[in-house]
Each structure stands twice: as structure tokens, then as C-alpha cells.
Amino acid sequence: MNNLLKIGDINITGLTDGPNIIDPTILFPETPIEAWKPFYDIFPEYFEGKYFKVNLGTFVISNSDQSIVADTGFGPHGKMFGSKPPAQLIQDFIRNKIPFESIDKVFLTHLHGDHYGWNYREDLVDRPPTFPNAKYMVNRLDWDHWSSDQMLSTDPDDPLKRSVLPLLNDGLLDLMDGDTTLMKGVDAIHTPGHTPGHMSLLISSKNERGMLLGDIVGSPMQITKSDYPYMPDSDPELGRKTRHRLINKAHDEKMIVLGSHLSYPGWGTIITWKGKKYFQGLQKNQ
Numbered sequence: 001m002n003n004l005l006k007i008g009d010i011n012i013t014g015l016t017d018g019p020n021i022i023d024p025t026i027l028f029p030e031t032p033i034e035a036w037k038p039f040y041d042i043f044p045e046y047f048e049g050k051y052f053k054v055n056l057g058t059f060v061i062s063n064s065d066q067s068i069v070a071d072t073g074f075g076p077h078g079k080m081f082g083s084k085p086p087a088q089l090i091q092d093f094i095r096n097k098i099p100f101e102s103i104d105k106v107f108l109t110h111l112h113g114d115h116y117g118w119n120y121r122e123d124l125v126d127r128p129p130t131f132p133n134a135k136y137m138v139n140r141l142d143w144d145h146w147s148s149d150q151m152l153s154t155d156p157d158d159p160l161k162r163s164v165l166p167l168l169n170d171g172l173l174d175l176m177d178g179d180t181t182l183m184k185g186v187d188a189i190h191t192p193g194h195t196p197g198h199m200s201l202l203i204s205s206k207n208e209r210g211m212l213l214g215d216i217v218g219s220p221m222q223i224t225k226s227d228y229p230y231m232p233d234s235d236p237e238l239g240r241k242t243r244h245r246l247i248n249k250a251h252d253e254k255m256i257v258l259g260s261h262l263s264y265p266g267w268g269t270i271i272t273w274k275g276k277k278y279f280q281g282l283q284k285n286q
């Protein structure tokens with residue numbers, strides 16, 4: 001499948017840390033598992049039996065001057081909602097011939113463990129930063145929230161302690177205060193609710209527009225079922241409002257939407273069908 005997308009003069013490559021099998025009732029405890037049945041035929045790539053097959057996507061966004069990585073997967077440690085992580089991202093960079101040294105910025109949409117797992121080379125004994133020439137960009141609100149005494153676990157093996165907090169002492173951290181331009185045509189905007197400092201990207205070049213939603217949608221089904229209470233949202237009400245606002249904007253303005261947990265390679269459009277909105281993957285290069 002083609003994993004290259006062009007938005008005007010901006011090139012995007014969709015990469016993945018792999019698919020992870022997750023019981024939907026963990027993510028949506030108030031929603032019976034049968035509620036997802038109508039989607040089995042629509043998104044066969046997203047189901048393994050009744051379970052979600054969650055894509056752990058990463059994007060490389062480049063213009064002629066710079067390259068940005070958006071999110072770095074779950075990595076090889078621990079378990080994600082009970083499942084062993086696939087941990088394929090490093091191999092996917094190599095397979096796509098994208099040198100780690102070519103990356104200027106690593107943009108983290110938010111500080112959940114499935115978005116920063118390969119900040120460091122967990123596959124190498126000395127664990128150097130995966131992107132040695134990059135600054136790692138995080139919204140200050142998420143940094144302050146997740147690194148607070150209240151939120152930080154006492155476990156020395158905590159993923160945040162391993163893969164995020166060291167960025168500060170290593171001189172690699174660049175905290176964003178609100179909306180921030182990352183490069184020409186790529187702007188990070190604050191989209192709170194999933195986490196306090198969650199950021200999305202507006203991508204524009206020539207007359208084309210895209211929006212990297214981040215975890216405003218955690219699966220293609222959530223474009224349709226945007227009201228189902230989503231356990232990972234830190235502020236459920238604000239999460240729902242932000243989800244509606246972004247989905248409507250992307251739909252009305254006919255933007256390409258991108259998201260780590262949309263079906264690989266992670267992009268498509270939002271269509272209306274029988275009065276409801278649906279994600280529709282774009283599989284061909286434009």
C-alpha cells in the first residue's frame with residue numbers, strides 16, 4: 001500500500017510501530033462490544049474478531065528545507081492495555097530509507113505512552129536519542145501535567161521517566177507555549193480534552209489543506225461515534241467538544257485528516273453517508 005501523501009509541496013510518509021490488538025471495552029467501558037459490529041465490514045483492517053486492531057502510526061512531514069516526525073509510537077517496553085507491543089517503528093524508518101539524522105523536529109501530539117515510545121533507541125544498549133539532530137517539541141501544559149508529583153508514578157520503570165523526562169537534561173526538549181509554527185505550512189494548534197496540552201497540526205500548501213488530528217480520534221470509528229465516552233480522554237466533556245469541532249471543521253473545509261490511530265497509512269477524508277459522518281481512507285498517492 002502506498003504510504004506517501006502530498007499536500008501541496010509538503011510530503012508526508014506514513015510509518016507505523018505496528019498494529020496492537022485491544023479489547024474495545026477497555027477504551028469504551030460504557031459501550032457494549034456489540035456496538036462496533038456495524039463497522040466490521042466498513043473497516044475490516046481495524047478488527048481482529050471483536051477486538052480493535054489499533055494502528056500505532058507516526059508521520060514524517062517534510063518540505064524542501066525541513067523534516068518533522070509526528071509521534072514516536074509505543075516502543076518495545078511493557079504492555080499496552082494488556083497486549084505485547086509490536087515495536088516495529090525503527091525497522092519501518094529503515095525500510096522507508098528515512099535517515100534518523102535527517103529529522104529536524106520531533107513533534108509529540110501529547111504525552112500518552114503510545115506517542116513517545118521511541119524517543120530513544122530502546123533497541124540499542126546505550127539508548128541514544130533516536131533523532132540526534134532534532135529538538136523534541138511538547139506543549140508545556142502536557143509536560144507540566146504529566147510530570148507533576150500527582151501524575152508521575154513512583155515506579156522507576158515508568159515510561160515517562162524513561163522516554164520523556166530525560167529530554168530535559170539531554171538538552172533536547174523544546175516546550176511549546178500555545179499555538180506554534182513548526183515550519184512553513186505546518187502549524188501546531190492547541191486541541192485540549194484528550195490531554196490538557198494535546199496539539200494537532202494544520203498543514204497547508206498551495207491550495208491544499210490537511211489536519212493531523214492526533215488522538216482527538218482514537219480509531220476511524222470515532223469519526224462516526226464521536227459521542228461515545230472515551231476512557232483515555234482526561235477531560236471527557238472537553239474531549240467530546242474538541243472532537244466535534246475538529247471533525248466538523250475537517251469535513252466542512254474538505255481537509256485531508258491524519259491520525260496515528262486511523263487505518264494505516266493514517267489518512268483519509270470525512271464523508272457523509274446516510275446522514276452520518278464516516279472516515280474514508282485515501283490509499284492512492286495523489
Ligand SMILES: [Zn+2]
Binds near residue numbers: 115
Ligand atoms: Zn494514542
